Amino acid sequence: MRTETAPTIRLKDYTPPAYLVDSVHLTFALHPTATRVTARLAMRVNPAAAPGQDLALDGEAMELISAAIDGVKVSPNVTKTGLVLPAAELPGDSFEWVCETEISPETNTALEGLYMSKGMYCTQCEAEGFRKITYFPDRPDVMSVYTVRIEGEQPVLLSNGNPTASGPGWAEWHDPHPKPSYLFALVAGDLVSHNDSFTTRSGRDVALKIFVRPGDEGRCAYAMDALKRSMKWDEDVYRLEYDLDLFMIVAVDDFNMGAMENKGLNIFNSKYVLASPETATDLDYELIEGIIAHEYFHNWTGNRITCRDWFQLCLKEGLTVYRDQQFSADQRSAPVQRIGNVAALRARQFREDAGPLAHPVRPEEYIEINNFYTATVYEKGAEVIGMLHSLIGDEAYHRGMDRYFEVHDNQALTIEDWIANFEAVTNRDLSQFARWYAQAGTPRVTVEEAWDGATLKLTFRQSTPPTPGQPEKSPLVLPLAIGVLWPDGSEAMETRLLEISEAEQTVELELNDRPVNVTGAPIPSINRGFSAPIILEQTVGTERHAFLLAHDTDPFNRWESGRAYLRDMLVRMVQDADLAPDAALLDGLLAVLDDTALDPAFKALALGFPSIDDIFLDLRKTGARPDPQVISDARTRLDRALAAHVPGLADRLGQLAVPGPYTPDAAAAGKRALSGRLLGLVSRLEPDAATARATFAAADNMTQSMQALEILIREGQAKDALASFHQRWQGNAGVIDKWFSAQARATPAKQAVEAVRALTAHPDFDYKTPNRFRALIGGFAAGNVTGFHRADGEGYRLLADWVVTLDPINPQTAARMAGLFESWRQYDEPRQALMLAQLQRIADLPGLSKDTGEIVSRILDAPAA
Ligand code: TRP
Numbered sequence: 066m067r068t069e070t071a072p073t074i075r076l077k078d079y080t081p082p083a084y085l086v087d088s089v090h091l092t093f094a095l096h097p098t099a100t101r102v103t104a105r106l107a108m109r110v111n112p113a114a115a116p117g118q119d120l121a122l123d124g125e126a127m128e129l130i131s132a133a134i135d136g137v138k139v140s141p142n143v144t145k146t147g148l149v150l151p152a153a154e155l156p157g158d159s160f161e162w163v164c165e166t167e168i169s170p171e172t173n174t175a176l177e178g179l180y181m182s183k184g185m186y187c188t189q190c191e192a193e194g195f196r197k198i199t200y201f202p203d204r205p206d207v208m209s210v211y212t213v214r215i216e217g218e219q220p221v222l223l224s225n226g227n228p229t230a231s232g233p234g235w236a237e238w239h240d241p242h243p244k245p246s247y248l249f250a251l252v253a254g255d256l257v258s259h260n261d262s263f264t265t266r267s268g269r270d271v272a273l274k275i276f277v278r279p280g281d282e283g284r285c286a287y288a289m290d291a292l293k294r295s296m297k298w299d300e301d302v303y304r305l306e307y308d309l310d311l312f313m314i315v316a317v318d319d320f321n322m323g324a325m326e327n328k329g330l331n332i333f334n335s336k337y338v339l340a341s342p343e344t345a346t347d348l349d350y351e352l353i354e355g356i357i358a359h360e361y362f363h364n365w366t367g368n369r370i371t372c373r374d375w376f377q378l379c380l381k382e383g384l385t386v387y388r389d390q391q392f393s394a395d396q397r398s399a400p401v402q403r404i405g406n407v408a409a410l411r412a413r414q415f416r417e418d419a420g421p422l423a424h425p426v427r428p429e430e431y432i433e434i435n436n437f438y439t440a441t442v443y444e445k446g447a448e449v450i451g452m453l454h455s456l457i458g459d460e461a462y463h464r465g466m467d468r469y470f471e472v473h474d475n476q477a478l479t480i481e482d483w484i485a486n487f488e489a490v491t492n493r494d495l496s497q498f499a500r501w502y503a504q505a506g507t508p509r510v511t512v513e514e515a516w517d518g519a520t521l522k523l524t525f526r527q528s529t530p531p532t533p534g535q536p537e538k539s540p541l542v543l544p545l546a547i548g549v550l551w552p553d554g555s556e557a558m559e560t561r562l563l564e565i566s567e568a569e570q571t572v573e574l575e576l577n578d579r580p581v582n583v584t585g586a587p588i589p590s591i592n593r594g595f596s597a598p599i600i601l602e603q604t605v606g607t608e609r610h611a612f613l614l615a616h617d618t619d620p621f622n623r624w625e626s627g628r629a630y631l632r633d634m635l636v637r638m639v640q641d642a643d644l645a646p647d648a649a650l651l652d653g654l655l656a657v658l659d660d661t662a663l664d665p666a667f668k669a670l671a672l673g674f675p676s677i678d679d680i681f682l683d684l685r686k687t688g689a690r691p692d693p694q695v696i697s698d699a700r701t702r703l704d705r706a707l708a709a710h711v712p713g714l715a716d717r718l719g720q721l722a723v724p725g726p727y728t729p730d731a732a733a734a735g736k737r738a739l740s741g742r743l744l745g746l747v748s749r750l751e752p753d754a755a756t757a758r759a760t761f762a763a764a765d766n767m768t769q770s771m772q773a774l775e776i777l778i779r780e781g782q783a784k785d786a787l788a789s790f791h792q793r794w795q796g797n798a799g800v801i802d803k804w805f806s807a808q809a810r811a812t813p814a815k816q817a818v819e820a821v822r823a824l825t826a827h828p829d830f831d832y833k834t835p836n837r838f839r840a841l842i843g844g845f846a847a848g849n850v851t852g853f854h855r856a857d858g859e860g861y862r863l864l865a866d867w868v869v870t871l872d873p874i875n876p877q878t879a880a881r882m883a884g885l886f887e888s889w890r891q892y893d894e895p896r897q898a899l900m901l902a903q904l905q906r907i908a909d910l911p912g913l914s915k916d917t918g919e920i921v922s923r924i925l926d927a928p929a930a
């Protein structure tokens with residue numbers, strides 16, 4: 066396997082850069098297969114580094130045409146990964162390096178460095194793409210001021226910062242802010258812009274431009290609105306202002322990730338920019354808002370203050386995710402957002418933490434850094450900031466953030482610097498808290514309750530299971546928000562934040578007077594708002610769940626209790642195929658639906674069922690290795706029972722219709738989410754899916770079209786709908802992605818592999834476009850659990866076939882897809898053997914990329930579970 070030859074990079078081996086680059090002058094003569102790049106770097110010895118070092122520059126996948134130092138031609142020793150010039154050949158402590166390289170953007174299918182997407186040039190330099198453009202110390206602790214000249218026939222020629230001069234066939238840009246190479250960007254193409262402006266709170270006018278391909282300019286308004294709201298929010302909440310006269314966003318169709326925060330020139334996956342009611346779902350709008358905010362917020366958390374090295378990735382990503390989640394919570398319903406974030410954390414990060422790919426929020430080693438843009442670094446990284454915020458309180462948090470921006474502007478930092486900053490403002494020892502960055506795995510917490518008629522004692526016990534490379538774990542600081550209720554639903558204790566830091570710790574709670582006529586013990590509501598990202602191992606019984614579902618004053622825990630009851634019920638229904646659901650559960654869900662005080666968006670979440678994966682994991686705790694199809698069947702039975710239990714379903718559905726033209730706001734979206742859930746229930750009782758068919762025919766927005774289409778696919782009644790949908794949206798890449806992904810996710814297991822295989826032969830299936838690949842192959846392997854885990858192993862073979870095909874073209878995306886095998890050790894022995902065979906087949910592939918090689922070898926190392 067290739068991996069053996071790729072070196073492991075370790076945090077403990079960090080050394081400062083030998084040479085710094087004060088300024089960079091780049092000239093690009095664009096050509097699809099022979100772009101010439103001239104780089105002029107003002108370099109000097111780094112006073113903080115060991116003296117007398119050779120000049121080593123990173124460089125890959127390009128041809129060195131010429132190189133000179135202070136005007137004198139040099140012939141460095143060039144390898145596949147860079148070049149070295151011996152220290153003896155350098156003229157002194159500072160000098161000018163000039164080199165010319167040639168690159169081929171058109172054949173760059175990895176989408177890293179300078180590449181072409183539908184005739185337009187664009188770049189992606191994070192994490193290590195700049196080294197595919199020119200030779201450079203391509204590491205984030207080298208920050209430089211960039212001046213760029215682009216020569217090309219494209220009407221629009223863009224780079225970071227401010228435009229300084231242009232003429233026919235050329236343009237020049239200058240970015241006054243020093244930045245690491247990963248934030249460099251260039252775009253050239255036939256683009257049009259949607260323009261607006263924003264006046265900062267100090268009164269500076271900022272021109273805002275969103276560049277898209279001609280024809281798409283009518284679908285930028287929502288992204289622009291989200292951008293302006295983000296700029297205002299960052300001023301209001303963090304007192305952070307934008308720092309250039311121009312802010313640009315470019316939408317590109319071929320992109321490995323969501324978006325990229327290049328200074329002044331964000332580049333976006335077009336999926337997260339373009340929206341209209343006919344083409345975008347409510348979820349698309351929500352994601353656009355969140356991602357626009359995320360990339361904009363990076364301007365301070367990432368760009369002005371950056372990472373010393375890639376091990377510190379969470380310094381910018383965890384913090385920026387936390388900030389975008391705060392923003393979305395402010396713009397929409399905070400509890401609904403929190404529930405959504407926690408559900409995603411559990412589905413992706415807890416899963417990662419429980420398997421062979423588990424790693425700390427700040428990893429200590431990697432082979433390919435692209436493999437560490439993970440749910441752990443991003444989402445758990447955000448949870449850690451949220452815990453810090455609750456532990457020190459709002460005032461200290463903001464004092465700390467103010468100090469961070471003041472003291473560390475233009476620096477490249479470590480997590481130690483981040484922690485020290487908050488120790489400085491709080492005078493608190495945060496060393497135990499800092500374990501959250503170093504220790505992988507999800508803590509398990511049990512709670513023992515003791516009520517003696519006067520005081521409530523809670524004993525917490527925490528432990529974290531071993532993860533790869535970390536057999537022993539230490540106790541963490543857990544900020545646990547707790548409330549207590551009396552059995553009549555009245556409040557026995559308002560929410561309080563407990564700080565649990567020992568492996569075992571008992572807390573005595575003071576309660577309000579018990580109301581007269583109320584008997585029985587008080588009921589604690591633990592980890593309100595999911596204040597700590599832990600697994601609470603409660604064995605409190607379904608009565609407690611039903612009580613908190615009905616009475617908890619914390620909306621998150623109200624949802625959580627319903628969830629716990631649903632999980633318990635589904636586990637029992639898997640264990641006993643004849644078991645009918647508890648009336649208490651169905652009544653509880655009906656009461657949620659009838660509660661006029663609750664937001665429809667919340668109701669939709671509370672009525673949604675735990676995923677097959679959630680139930681699978683609950684059953685694993687009993688030692689079982691269930692067939693996912695059996696879990697799916699139990700979910701269907703529960704769905705039918707709930708449908709039969711809700712009186713007047715059709716009327717309720719009718720009442721949820723949102724009058725007037727579509728608007729993407731949270732209130733309207735919440736109604737549509739609930740109506741989608743009810744449509745699903747109605748369809749369980751209709752053999753011909755008549756309501757879904759009618760909804761599909763009448764829908765004037767993509768949200769409802771997709772809700773109905775997925776039900777029709779699930780029910781095997783989608784033939785005509787799929788044909789007319791394709792016919793109508795032919796040529797609209799984002800919508801055709803949905804067409805592929807709906808079929809991949811919703812086709813029943815029996816036909817799923819065959820259906821997906823057939824779709825891979827469809828003329829619209831272009832596997833080199835990551836969005837299309839993810840829609841079909843990712844939609845199937847991640848979204849169609851029963852199809853993927855089919856007993857005949859054809860689902861596994863399908864994924865492996867496409868990982869193998871994509872790997873030489875786009876290793877970054879192939880590796881991410883290979884990661885979908887991460888839970889293989891959890892399944893029954895025949896399935897394990899089938900997955901193992903496919904993993905080995907990938908691992909043995911000659912020339913396998915180091916990206917996929919690293920992922921597959923870590924997965925294969927998984928201990929028996
Ligand atoms: N930094 C980007 C973000 O905002 C992530 C990203 C975009 C990325 N493109 C990438 C990471 C390519 C690695 C490779 O989260």
Ligand code: ZN
Binds near residue numbers: 359363381382
């Ligand atoms: Zn980010």
